[in-house]
Amino acid sequence: MERKKKLGELLMEAQDITQKQLEHALSEQRTNGKRLGETLIDLGYVTEVQMLHTLEQQMGVPFLSLSEVVLQDEALSAVPLFLAERYNVMPVRIEENRIVLAMNDPTNFYAIDDVRMVSGMEVAPVLAEAKDIRAAINNNYGVKGRVENAVNKLKDEEVTATIRDLADATENAPIVSIVNSLLDQAVHDKASDVHVEPEEDKVRVRFRVDGVLREVITFPRSTQASLLSRIKIMAEMDIAEKRLPQDGRIKIMKHGREIDVRVSTLPTILGEKVVMRILDKDAVDIKMNELGFSAKNLEIYKKMISNSYGLVLATGPTGSGKSTLLYATLMELNSVTKNIITVEDPVEYRIAGVNQVSVNNKAGLTFANGLRTILRQDPNIIMVGEVRDTETAEITINAALTGHLVLSTLHTNDAPGAITRLLDMGIEPFLIVSAVRGVVAQRLVRRICPDCKKQYTPGPDSDERILLGVGANEPLVLYKGEGCAQCKYTGYSGRLAIHEVMPILPEMKKLIMQHAPDQEIFALAQKQGTATIREDGIAKALNGQTTIDELVRVAFSEG
Numbered sequence: 001m002e003r004k005k006k007l008g009e010l011l012m013e014a015q016d017i018t019q020k021q022l023e024h025a026l027s028e029q030r031t032n033g034k035r036l037g038e039t040l041i042d043l044g045y046v047t048e049v050q051m052l053h054t055l056e057q058q059m060g061v062p063f064l065s066l067s068e069v070v071l072q073d074e075a076l077s078a079v080p081l082f083l084a085e086r087y088n089v090m091p092v093r094i095e096e097n098r099i100v101l102a103m104n105d106p107t108n109f110y111a112i113d114d115v116r117m118v119s120g121m122e123v124a125p126v127l128a129e130a131k132d133i134r135a136a137i138n139n140n141y142g143v144k145g146r147v148e149n150a151v152n153k154l155k156d157e158e159v160t161a162t163i164r165d166l167a168d169a170t171e172n173a174p175i176v177s178i179v180n181s182l183l184d185q186a187v188h189d190k191a192s193d194v195h196v197e198p199e200e201d202k203v204r205v206r207f208r209v210d211g212v213l214r215e216v217i218t219f220p221r222s223t224q225a226s227l228l229s230r231i232k233i234m235a236e237m238d239i240a241e242k243r244l245p246q247d248g249r250i251k252i253m254k255h256g257r258e259i260d261v262r263v264s265t266l267p268t269i270l271g272e273k274v275v276m277r278i279l280d281k282d283a284v285d286i287k288m289n290e291l292g293f294s295a296k297n298l299e300i301y302k303k304m305i306s307n308s309y310g311l312v313l314a315t316g317p318t319g320s321g322k323s324t325l326l327y328a329t330l331m332e333l334n335s336v337t338k339n340i341i342t343v344e345d346p347v348e349y350r351i352a353g354v355n356q357v358s359v360n361n362k363a364g365l366t367f368a369n370g371l372r373t374i375l376r377q378d379p380n381i382i383m384v385g386e387v388r389d390t391e392t393a394e395i396t397i398n399a400a401l402t403g404h405l406v407l408s409t410l411h412t413n414d415a416p417g418a419i420t421r422l423l424d425m426g427i428e429p430f431l432i433v434s435a436v437r438g439v440v441a442q443r444l445v446r447r448i449c450p451d452c453k454k455q456y457t458p459g460p461d462s463d464e465r466i467l468l469g470v471g472a473n474e475p476l477v478l479y480k481g482e483g484c485a486q487c488k489y490t491g492y493s494g495r496l497a498i499h500e501v502m503p504i505l506p507e508m509k510k511l512i513m514q515h516a517p518d519q520e521i522f523a524l525a526q527k528q529g530t531a532t533i534r535e536d537g538i539a540k541a542l543n544g545q546t547t548i549d550e551l552v553r554v555a556f557s558e559g
Contacts, residue, residue, distance in 0.1 A: 292496030
């Protein structure tokens, strides 16, 4: 019987790698625990496409583009999720008594043997890129499959359940499985919010990913009561109260991490709507140079936060990344020589070495009270989650004037608006010019997916040319994502910030003392070199980080 050749031998036969490179990769593999193919790619000895082409030629195994095929439900049922994830394989279809299995490495005979044993069928391997297999696993074994199975079970059972049933239910109970699957998938997809919304004939579930809502699944209307009751029990809410809004909190464990879920209910004419905000407290590992600052803006901002005292403000609407900016700043400033204390509502992420306080209004711990106490704790740097009222503003300004660097946020549309907001709160102009070191206004735009990014030239009469003021015959190259399995065919993956960084310089202080309107402060800021949010966004669209459509959606919607 002919011995089955291993991946390294096949690549050497095709002269894609040398013996020395193979030996080096095998040595690396023993320490990194990865498969040989992945190690060879990481070392740069072979590209994935090159490796797949060689395997196709050498083994006669066909290549398959997973994003272009419809996967059979019967095939998915034959291979459990744990096997698909363990070996990074994807069942495609069943042909007679053979299961067609997409693999990145068809020489992985352990995977083939395990799938054969579990499915009871012979395995016919086909080649696919590793990232496409991972995307297919996420899309097909994710919440949709598990929830549909649970909903089918519910159809065979009595949908209504007692409170005791819902509280004592096991992990395998259909309603429990549905809620757990929704939360698992939300964390996996990096969703910030989960919306569970009653409609006339169904219950709709949407995830907010990268700032945009997308529908994930719908349930039969008959599941609404049990679904909402289970969420309320988990969030320790009053299950009987359906006429008034409620707030609660759920703690879940995912991959050994504690994830906080804030739950809010709202009575509507069709029943209660639930929004669950996902806060992965241990997921913060944000560096300043990863936030999207241009080189110039990053230099200005770092100068602002290098002061030993004074107030630095981050402004923008809800969901514009203000908290993320402040967390990244604290991580930049964090050291054993500094006492850093925060007061937040709530603490969204944990930072090692930083003393974090969570507002508790019921217990009387407000921003203002917390801030007063913090000032008696010998801090060097203070972060106040938000300046919401005059009392908090006054204490924050006082802290900035008495030898502390203070970071905080305000809800204004642009950087000059922060000054006007403080004046409206009754803060005297001389205190503002003495305390405030600078203001950063920002928005979040979606990044173009790197896997399907392509450049294009807009037509002579295109909206892009009109918006950018580029003539019909002038050269213009822009970028967009075509949509692929990796980005769930949105063309986007992740987000970055666009900024307006405004330092408070001496000439601007004179305008503030004169109660000058926003427009004058804004004009002076531009004269002094501050790029507007729109200008910063356009620069990032021209260098291929985001699209003009995103800028129009985020930065051109406010007149």
